[in-house]
Amino acid sequence: MEPILSLSGVCKRLGEFALEDVGFSLPRGSIMGFVGPNGAGKTTTLKILLGLVRKDAGEVKVFGLDAESHGPQIRDRIGFVWDENVFYEDFRVREIGTLLGRFYSAWDDGEFRRRLSQFELPADRKVKDLSRGMKAKLALAASLSHGAELIVMDEPTSGLDPIFRAEMLDIVAQVISDERRSVLFSTHITSDLEKIADYVTFIHRGRIVFSQVKDDLLASYVRVKGGVEGLAAARPHLLGVREHEFGFEALSTEREALRRLSGPPLALERASIDDILVYSTKYARAK
């Protein structure tokens, strides 16, 4: 089946920063976590796929259409939850529905009212009086009210308290139960991804480090702990090493090779997404 979204060879220079050869694809009906440190190029990539920033090279297709030449048609089928509120602060919640209804071809006012009720959003309250989490839920309600097939979320859970975050993630998981929909979820809170993502794409310094199925990713990496005396033998099999006074902690994809090593035993643990990101960037030079 054709992916709902695909990027290949995308390049963009913005002053000192550059996206280089960015490419990944998102299958229909799945959630992709798009992760990377601040300034890695997540938002620029999302802006390119929404047609807000022009790429210098490469190809971006959404719903099989070229993102640059079919911007309005594509955005008619996309919902968004941005890291900050983008709705007019002086508008009441219901007025946001009235406003958006004028733009989307498939806007369903009844669905909007149902979603407001489901998310416990007061229709008569002004946007400026909503909490950060409520504003994120409003954006999601709007996305669901025009039948968005792809929902793009840029740091939707940053700044939310744990209860709101959990609630937001539950809603996103429910959203995806409709298999027509897909979610591209940019975040630096990797624990969120462990709960809901099917795919993880990691961008660092403008380049894609990996883009793969989350379960395969977690299965392929292992976190290694050992004493100082075991490091020399293990080092060729390690991707990133953090040395400390009593030994080292590292990341590896060579589980069997590490098990076969003679010498002091090493502790091999399941790596989290956070471990994979940190060790493959911050400590990668120590290899």
Add this chain to the structure above:
Amino acid sequence: MVRALVVKDLMILRHRLFYSLILVALAVAPMPHEGKRGLLGALFTHMVVTAFLTQAALLEEQSRGHVLVSLLPVGRRDVVQARYLLLGGLAAATATLYTGPIAAIAPFVPAPIPASTVLLWWLWAATLTMLMWSISLPVVFRWGVTRSQILLNSLMFIPFLVLMLLSRWFGAGIQSLARQGLFSSLPAGLGGLAVAVILAWVSSVVSTRLYTRRDL
């Protein structure tokens, strides 16, 4: 889509629109009834529309509304067209607000004002506003509201400054033109508006080119 964008701008402006209408009504009454009234009215209309459009743009940017607009299923060309339509509409509406009450009382004042004079004032008011904004909007579309803020703030006072300088440097020539009836003839007023409309069209083409190439 252009219509939806114009409605959006009017929804954003509605509260300020209400207060500004009261301001227009209050300001029209004490204006002098001599010949300078047309000039004062034109400048005043220009200031009100400038304040409106600047407010709309600032409110939009403060609310990150420009991000919202860029995420909606509208093309950049539509966004530019909508802003120019709003400009034209506001220029016409404010000029009407200014001249409407005058037209209503014109036959009853001690020195009745001919309808053609009121129409001429309307034309100058709309023309001045459209001319100034036709020059400014491409700058706004290229660099955004925040970076164009100095220009927008000074826009209200530029016509005063220009008129002051013109009268100082070319006072005799202007008076000679005035004596020949250039500023009081209806064809000249219509010609001025036609020039303003053409300039607005050229300006919108330039704005579209600049805005479609801009990264948001």
